[in-house]
Amino acid sequence: MAAQTPAWFEPKFKKGAIHRLQSQGFLLKSAVEEASDTDGSTVTWRRAGTGQASQLQGGMSASPVMNAGRDTVTATFVDYEANEFIKKADLNKMSENEQQISQQSAAMAMGRTFDQIVLKTMDSDAVNITNVGTGAAAIAPTDIMTAQGQIFDVGAGSYEYFCALPTIFMQQLELFREISSSDYVGPEYPLLKQIGARKWRNITLIPMPSSFFNVPAANQADGYMWVKQAFGFEWNKQMSCRVDWLAKEKGYFVAMDMGCAAANILPEGIKRLRFATNVALARPNP
Numbered sequence: 001m002a003a004q005t006p007a008w009f010e011p012k013f014k015k016g017a018i019h020r021l022q023s024q025g026f027l028l029k030s031a032v033e034e035a036s037d038t039d040g041s042t043v044t045w046r047r048a049g050t051g052q053a054s055q056l057q058g059g060m061s062a063s064p065v066m067n068a069g070r071d072t073v074t075a076t077f078v079d080y081e082a083n084e085f086i087k088k089a090d091l092n093k094m095s096e097n098e099q100q101i102s103q104q105s106a107a108m109a110m111g112r113t114f115d116q117i118v119l120k121t122m123d124s125d126a127v128n129i130t131n132v133g134t135g136a137a138a139i140a141p142t143d144i145m146t147a148q149g150q151i152f153d154v155g156a157g158s159y160e161y162f163c164a165l166p167t168i169f170m171q172q173l174e175l176f177r178e179i180s181s182s183d184y185v186g187p188e189y190p191l192l193k194q195i196g197a198r199k200w201r202n203i204t205l206i207p208m209p210s211s212f213f214n215v216p217a218a219n220q221a222d223g224y225m226w227v228k229q230a231f232g233f234e235w236n237k238q239m240s241c242r243v244d245w246l247a248k249e250k251g252y253f254v255a256m257d258m259g260c261a262a263a264n265i266l267p268e269g270i271k272r273l274r275f276a277t278n279v280a281l282a283r284p285n286p
Helices: 098-123 141-154 167-174 190-194
Strands: 037-039 042-048 070-076 078-087 130-132 161-166 198-200 203-208 220-227 231-235 240-246 251-264 270-276
Touching (some): 042 251, 070 231, 070 251, 078 098, 098 240, 141 161, 141 203, 141 270, 167 203
Parallel strands (some): 161 203
Antiparallel strands (some): 037 042, 042 070, 078 251, 220 270, 231 251, 240 251
């Protein structure tokens, strides 16, 4: 073989493309309450107050009324976008459908934005959303029970609870058999299992990237527990995605946008879980 033959070698590429490790987003899509009404760019959720029954009065006396409050919570739509530009000349050098990959990348970026908006909106209320934990210790199942109990004391009922947790919080909880054993947790539905979520005491525990969460101080993080009706999120379900040919730039512009609005409808139904992130993972006894 001629010594110069390697100069003729051709590069071979694996069919398809592999995205870098990243959250695909929309992990909290089923954990939010959609709006009651949308008027232009304003989104409204209607709230009804609590009433108290009274003993029936006899005779001709006037019947008391509950005067249960009625009010609304509003939020304004904000638009987000994720774009890519692809030169026409570059497509001739690629074996993979670059337009499709760009659309997938944009959709995942939107999905992460969805989840981050939920958490940041909860972060924004430091007065009405109270804390469970001080950030000095690792999280434990008893802390989850405490948060649920505090919400339950305000309004007991058949509510669906959700809990968004940094990865380290979920790992700490899974070291307890109450969280990891099938004797205690509910059935692992395929979609929950796929994202590492678990069902415990009617609470859906959802692990999420630690970068999504607020860091109030060094070696601390804020997770959240809430009932679905407590947090409102409205968005245009059909995200717009366009691929346009730009003649002047000689390329394709991939544009995806999403409009959404979020609000803490019932702050009393949301609990902030503030715990340590620098505690070594260790199996508890027993």
